[in-house]
Amino acid sequence: MPKEKKIRRPEHDLDAEALAARGARGVPEADDNTEVRFGHTVTIIRDDGREQTYRIVGEDEADPTHGTLSHVSPLARALFGKRIGEVVPAGSGEAKILKIKSNVDDLG
Numbered sequence: 001m002p003k004e005k006k007i008r009r010p011e012h013d014l015d016a017e018a019l020a021a022r023g024a025r026g027v028p029e030a031d032d033n034t035e036v037r038f039g040h041t042v043t044i045i046r047d048d049g050r051e052q053t054y055r056i057v058g059e060d061e062a063d064p065t066h067g068t069l070s071h072v073s074p075l076a077r078a079l080f081g082k083r084i085g086e087v088v089p090a091g092s093g094e095a096k097i098l099k100i101k102s103n104v105d106d107l108g
Contacts, residue, residue, distance in 0.1 A: 031102050032102065033100045033101060033102050034083060034100075035081050035082060035083050035100070036056070036079040036080055036081065036082050036083075036097070036100055037056075037080065037081075037102075038056055038057075038071050038080075039055070039056060039057070039102065039103045040055070040056055040100055040101060040102055040103070041053060041054070041055040041056075041099075041100075041101040041102075041103070042054055042055075042056065042079055042097060042099070042100055042101075043097075043098045043099035043100075043101075044079075044088075044090065044095040044096060044097055044098060045095060045096050045098055046090055046091075046093055046094070046095045047090075047093040047094050047095070048093065051098070052095075053067055053099075054067055054068065054069040054075075054076075055067060055068050055069065055103070056068075056069050056070075056071050056076045056079070056080075057069065057070065057071065058070070058071060059071070059072060074089075075088070075090055075091075075095075078090070079097070082097055083097065083100075084097050084098065084099065084100055085097060
């Protein structure tokens, strides 16, 4: 009978306290609308009064004229981690976040 080889596995036993000590943050729930993340739909009002709504998507899906914004665009990067009421740079001006909606909202 051939000898069985042991499979080496990396350690995945870090507890929450150890992760916190290293500065790790938990992943928010999919329906968490408290701050802007990938996949969220965000409504902003620009300083010139224009109200716009964009869904933050991958680069290959982005088409700002149809309401989708690449996650690597300057506006999307400025929006990430921000909350309703916060102001971000937008083009040559600024924009205030009016609404954040997760894509999970559309499923239920």
